[in-house]
Amino acid sequence: MTIAIIGGGIGGLAVAAGLHKIGIKAHVFEQAQSFKPLGAGIGIGSNAMLALDRIGIADGVIKSGMPLHEQRFLNGELDVMNRIDFSRLKQKFGEETLTIHRADLHEALFHAVDPAHFHFDSQVTDFVQHANHVTLTFQDNVTRHFDYVIAADGIHSIFRQTLVPGSEPRYAGYTCWRGITENKGDVPLHISSEAWSKYGRFGWAPLYGGDVYWFACVNAAENDAYYAKLDKNGAARLFAHFSPEVERLISESKDAYFLHHDLYDIKPLDSFVYDRIILLGDAAHAATPNMGQGAGQAIEDAYELMRAIDQEPSMEAALARYETKRVRKTNKVIKLSRQIGWAAQWQNPLLIGFRNTVFPLVPKSLLFWRLTFLFK
Numbered sequence: 001m002t003i004a005i006i007g008g009g010i011g012g013l014a015v016a017a018g019l020h021k022i023g024i025k026a027h028v029f030e031q032a033q034s035f036k037p038l039g040a041g042i043g044i045g046s047n048a049m050l051a052l053d054r055i056g057i058a059d060g061v062i063k064s065g066m067p068l069h070e071q072r073f074l075n076g077e078l079d080v081m082n083r084i085d086f087s088r089l090k091q092k093f094g095e096e097t098l099t100i101h102r103a104d105l106h107e108a109l110f111h112a113v114d115p116a117h118f119h120f121d122s123q124v125t126d127f128v129q130h131a132n133h134v135t136l137t138f139q140d141n142v143t144r145h146f147d148y149v150i151a152a153d154g155i156h157s158i159f160r161q162t163l164v165p166g167s168e169p170r171y172a173g174y175t176c177w178r179g180i181t182e183n184k185g186d187v188p189l190h191i192s193s194e195a196w197s198k199y200g201r202f203g204w205a206p207l208y209g210g211d212v213y214w215f216a217c218v219n220a221a222e223n224d225a226y227y228a229k230l231d232k233n234g235a236a237r238l239f240a241h242f243s244p245e246v247e248r249l250i251s252e253s254k255d256a257y258f259l260h261h262d263l264y265d266i267k268p269l270d271s272f273v274y275d276r277i278i279l280l281g282d283a284a285h286a287a288t289p290n291m292g293q294g295a296g297q298a299i300e301d302a303y304e305l306m307r308a309i310d311q312e313p314s315m316e317a318a319l320a321r322y323e324t325k326r327v328r329k330t331n332k333v334i335k336l337s338r339q340i341g342w343a344a345q346w347q348n349p350l351l352i353g354f355r356n357t358v359f360p361l362v363p364k365s366l367l368f369w370r371l372t373f374l375f376k
């Protein structure tokens, strides 16, 4: 059986590693010419760590990760409103929740893939499905044929947007900066935090090796020209109302990791399998990053697809099982992430007053319970 994976992001690499583990050497086609510094940091939930462990690549990630014991939610004055106990997740499910430099995560995944089957500078520009195979066309007009294609080509997936009309990304209503900055002792180890104010949201988490990963979001029109132009000092001024430490984290960001993007998700899909094309990762279920689960869900896709292909008697049965395992769960992540972002970005003082009064009263056990569906 021949399989092509389109996209060498977290999802594409994880599924290539998983298939490699069960003896299938899929070809990965990535449009970039090389891996560049890939964004800033990323949180990997313990559910995704479980999947990485079962694919056999958790060790490389743990080595470069910073274990988190707690997530704190703060108000605009940086008073703690509530917490999620990640240590309890570890006790119950056996794996840490981590933060990691994206480049380190990528490297750990890339290590588990056969380099002879990884093709840079290979952009798929078109595809045609036939009864027994799929024909891919690349940017240089070369065509290649595969029995199955795993489309891990991200939120702007040409496969999804061709197979599911109307599935283009939806703007979430807020724009976001991200960065990595040296930890000068002002960010405690093992705790991630997120502060919600009338003027925007700021989140930060320690990284292994003495850095801090941070993100900052404000409500904005899509492609807002003013925000697009802001440099790190300009962005720092926007969030200085939180504290001098927050202003420092933004203004002292390392240049290569200071990033700005509008945020999007996609409307949940009913299906991830379209005959011989299988959607995976953001191509299938891009969510807003409010639960820190996008990459984690891509990794779970990879694990479930690997297991289904390994254990089911036919590819048809494996793909049916993949859909059963993945569609409902990832749809829930898209919806819950969008709801969290909606409440975290409130600007109306009445709504904020309500949120800041009620949220601290929500029992920690309930917040914990809301996450347990990720482990089912």
Ligand SMILES: Cc1cc2nc3c(=O)[nH]c(=O)nc-3n(C[C@H](O)[C@H](O)[C@H](O)COP(=O)(O)OP(=O)(O)OC[C@H]3O[C@@H](n4cnc5c(N)ncnc54)[C@H](O)[C@@H]3O)c2cc1C
Pocket: 006, 007, 008, 009, 010, 011, 012, 029, 030, 031, 032, 041, 042, 043, 044, 045, 122, 123, 124, 125, 152, 153, 154, 155, 157, 158, 176, 178, 215, 261, 263, 280, 281, 282, 283, 289, 291, 292, 293, 294, 295, 296, 297, 298
């Ligand atoms: C601000 C922000 C913060 C986030 N924080 C977190 C977090 O803390 N935790 C978490 O789990 N997730 C987080 N996410 C989500 C996470 O980044 C994504 O869910 C994850 O990267 C998706 O991986 P993917 O492989 O599916 O897609 P991508 O990473 O988008 O990879 C797709 C790959 O396909 C390639 N490609 C695209 N089209 C083609 C083509 N036609 N031919 C060949 N190659 C192609 C691209 O070059 C790319 O390398 C965050 C996202 C954002 C925006």
